[in-house]
Amino acid sequence: MTAIVAPNIDPHLIETLEKVSDPEIPVLSVLDLGVIREAIEKDGKIFIKLTPTYSGCPAMDVISDDLKAAFREEGKVAEVTLVLSPAWTTDWLSEAGKQKMEAYGIAPPLSATADKEVLLGNQKIVKCTHCRSSNTRLVSQFGSTACKALFQCEDCHEPFDYFKCLK
Amino acid sequence: MEKEHLYQYILGIADNNLILGQRLGELCGHGPNLETDIALTNIALDLLGQTRSFYQYAAQLSDDYNSEDDVAFLRKEREYRNVLLLEQPNRHFGFVIGRQFLFDVFNYLFIQQLQQSTDDTLRAVANKAMKEVSYHKRFSSDWVKRLGDGTDESHAKMQEAIDDLWRYTNELFELSEIDKELVKLGVAVDVSALKEAYYAEVSELLTEATLAIPQDQYFQKGGKQGIHTEHMGYLLADLQYMQRTYPNMNW
Numbered sequence: 001m002t003a004i005v006a007p008n009i010d011p012h013l014i015e016t017l018e019k020v021s022d023p024e025i026p027v028l029s030v031l032d033l034g035v036i037r038e039a040i041e042k043d044g045k046i047f048i049k050l051t052p053t054y055s056g057c058p059a060m061d062v063i064s065d066d067l068k069a070a071f072r073e074e075g076k077v078a079e080v081t082l083v084l085s086p087a088w089t090t091d092w093l094s095e096a097g098k099q100k101m102e103a104y105g106i107a108p109p110l111s112a113t114a115d116k117e118v119l120l121g122n123q124k125i126v127k128c129t130h131c132r133s134s135n136t137r138l139v140s141q142f143g144s145t146a147c148k149a150l151f152q153c154e155d156c157h158e159p160f161d162y163f164k165c166l167k
Numbered sequence: 168m169e170k171e172h173l174y175q176y177i178l179g180i181a182d183n184n185l186i187l188g189q190r191l192g193e194l195c196g197h198g199p200n201l202e203t204d205i206a207l208t209n210i211a212l213d214l215l216g217q218t219r220s221f222y223q224y225a226a227q228l229s230d231d232y233n234s235e236d237d238v239a240f241l242r243k244e245r246e247y248r249n250v251l252l253l254e255q256p257n258r259h260f261g262f263v264i265g266r267q268f269l270f271d272v273f274n275y276l277f278i279q280q281l282q283q284s285t286d287d288t289l290r291a292v293a294n295k296a297m298k299e300v301s302y303h304k305r306f307s308s309d310w311v312k313r314l315g316d317g318t319d320e321s322h323a324k325m326q327e328a329i330d331d332l333w334r335y336t337n338e339l340f341e342l343s344e345i346d347k348e349l350v351k352l353g354v355a356v357d358v359s360a361l362k363e364a365y366y367a368e369v370s371e372l373l374t375e376a377t378l379a380i381p382q383d384q385y386f387q388k389g390g391k392q393g394i395h396t397e398h399m400g401y402l403l404a405d406l407q408y409m410q411r412t413y414p415n416m417n418w
């Protein structure tokens with residue numbers, strides 16, 4: 001078990017950070033996603049530490065550019081560093097983030113144990129984001145992006161994404 | 168520890184990911200069905216993502232190359248350190264799955280150990296990669312079972328791929344002189360120690376998939392020393408085309 005380390009963020013930077021969203025899941029801000037591990041202002045410059053969700057996540061380059069652009073608009077210079085360790089886990093997603101994700105049509109990650117059962121096809125607990133039925137099945141471990149698995153609802157027959165647990 | 172030695176060691180890991188990622192990338196839009204197509208390219212993306220971190224680290228140590236892209240794209244064939252298994256062509260879906268499976272079982276054991284490395288960067292990349300490679304192994308193992316224990320045709324094709332690729336598996340456990348030195352320092356993983364667990368796990372799964380375990384005693388190697396099979400040149404021609412044609416181009 002990795003303990004959840006609270007990110008070190010200067011409160012006056014939160015408003016700007018909240019404007020930057022995940023390009024793949026635009027309803028989530030970078031704060032909801034939990035990828036900002038540090039954001040501090042020092043000598044007029046902003047230093048941000050960003051942790052990728054998945055190693056090859058193409059969204060990270062975009063997020064890094066968007067962060068710089070958001071602060072540039074306020075006349076500030078931001079420097080973004082990628083930090084790999086400690087590795088990002090789905091525990092860092094905020095509760096508000098999980099709710100927004102579900103409303104957006106992506107089933108949020110379950111606990112690590114439940115996730116394993118689901119991806120092995122042993123249990124039906126992932127709720128359909130369209131009709132809320134738990135009568136769903138795994139179609140593919142890999143969905144439209146590396147962080148998601150593809151599911152189908154056996155009641156309404158609609159496909160939907162499930163955000164895989166990462167720990 | 169010499170900088171050059173660490174550089175060579177990192178390339179050995181990074182090139183495996185790059186070359187397998189390139190082979191999987193060739194399948195983008197050509198997978199047998201949509202889900203498999205997406206899965207294989209997602210695996211490629213994971214591998215290339217991990218390898219970016221390795222190449223960035225390598226570039227810091229290199230006197231010849233300045234960036235991750237330079238290290239990835241500008242070397243000559245003899246300077247690539249990937250194992251022969253991963254440069255083998257896609258041929259048919261059985262080969263794609265067989266190659267992936269024979270590597271994934273190794274890579275899972277390897278990344279698990281790399282998490283104990285005394286090198287901070289290697290340890291961090293391994294930490295990040297662990298869950299990803301466990302997804303890969305689950306995917307390829309499932310397919311080996313499905314194809315092996317499937318129809319007569321899928322069984323025959325899966326067996327053909329395993330028989331053909333088997334000769335490249337032993338190289339995964341070879342240690343160079345540099346590797347041995349880095350193992351002593353706790354930086355490198357002693358891959359020779361993973362051999363027994365690897366063959367036990369692979370054999371168990373092949374049996375479950377109703378496939379025969381190849382009995383070949385002849386093994387081919389050389390990739391780790393930069394001596395590749397005839398497929399490598401064609402692969403690199405594809406991989407390096409843009410950088411060779413438009414030097415220093417950027418996206």
Ligand SMILES: [Zn+2]
Pocket residue numbers: 128129130131132133153154155156157158
């Ligand atoms: Zn439904």
